[in-house]
Amino acid sequence: MREGRLWLLHLIAGFLMFFLLGSHIFFMHMAGGEPLSVEETFARAKNIAFPLMYTIFVAAALYHGLYGLRGILFERFHTPFSQKVINWLLSFLGTVWFLYALATTWIPFFK
Amino acid sequence: MERKKRHYPNFPGVVGWIYGGNLNFERVLFLLHRITGLALIFYLFAHIIVVGFRAYSPQMWEMVMGRISGHANPVILFFEWLLVLAVIFHMFNGMRLIFLELGFFVGKPSRPVYPYRTSIDRQRIFTWIMMILASIFVIWSIFAFFMGGGSHA
Numbered sequence: 001m002r003e004g005r006l007w008l009l010h011l012i013a014g015f016l017m018f019f020l021l022g023s024h025i026f027f028m029h030m031a032g033g034e035p036l037s038v039e040e041t042f043a044r045a046k047n048i049a050f051p052l053m054y055t056i057f058v059a060a061a062l063y064h065g066l067y068g069l070r071g072i073l074f075e076r077f078h079t080p081f082s083q084k085v086i087n088w089l090l091s092f093l094g095t096v097w098f099l100y101a102l103a104t105t106w107i108p109f110f111k
Numbered sequence: 112m113e114r115k116k117r118h119y120p121n122f123p124g125v126v127g128w129i130y131g132g133n134l135n136f137e138r139v140l141f142l143l144h145r146i147t148g149l150a151l152i153f154y155l156f157a158h159i160i161v162v163g164f165r166a167y168s169p170q171m172w173e174m175v176m177g178r179i180s181g182h183a184n185p186v187i188l189f190f191e192w193l194l195v196l197a198v199i200f201h202m203f204n205g206m207r208l209i210f211l212e213l214g215f216f217v218g219k220p221s222r223p224v225y226p227y228r229t230s231i232d233r234q235r236i237f238t239w240i241m242m243i244l245a246s247i248f249v250i251w252s253i254f255a256f257f258m259g260g261g262s263h264a
Binding site: 011014015017018021022025029030032036038041042045058061062065066068069072075076097100101103104105107108 | 163198209255
């Protein structure tokens with residue numbers, strides 16, 4: 001994919017994260033109640049809106065974060081070979097982490 | 112035989128985060144954006160592992176939360192709050208960057224007539240507005256974390 005498109009995706013993911021991460025932080029840490037209790041955690045996991053939202057959230061967060069990390073690494077390692085290694089490494093890391101997050105998000109929903 | 116030069120002077124690297132360019136307000140924001148961004152991506156990996164424990168069983172979830180929740184340990188609570196600070200700053204500064212990258216709040220192009228105005232002057236009001244909004248949420252987070260208003264206090 002062209003660099004411009006990757007950058008645009010980074011911006012779109014960042015814009016999405018402003019609302020998704022904002023609401024996550026608000027409801028988990030600032031709104032009160034017991035959002036991390038077993039009852040509330042598993043009640044949320046059974047409501048399809050939450051696994052769906054978290055799937056988009058994790059995809060956006062991993063892409064946005066790893067693209068940012070890629071930019072920082074590219075500033076230090078700027079030969080074409082090292083940049084190719086970084087691209088493959090971060091793509092692999094992001095895919096593995098996304099699949100793990102996907103599994104752990106949807107398993108409680110189907111259990 | 113002369114060795115090939117491996118360092119490019121126009122790539123200052125990590126140290127250039129600090130010395131590259133003028134150390135003005137936007138530069139400090141840039142530096143903080145990178146530091147918070149790096150902290151958040153590494154935290155995200157750990158967070159995905161911890162949250163993933165709920166896939167095993169409710170008992171496993173309860174045990175993990177009992178050990179690492181801010182309820183259990185004030186030091187963890189403090190680090191959770193630092194994390195929320197990083198998120199708030201990164202979110203509002205990131206939103207500022209998105210708007211500026213897309214050409215909002217930078218003013219219309221004008222002829223370079225003395226006394227010159229840089230686009231930094233025009234964007235700085237927007238920068239301050241975003242930082243004030245971030246500060247409001249920081250104050251709210253202090254209340255939520257340490258004064259009984261949130262989920263962890």
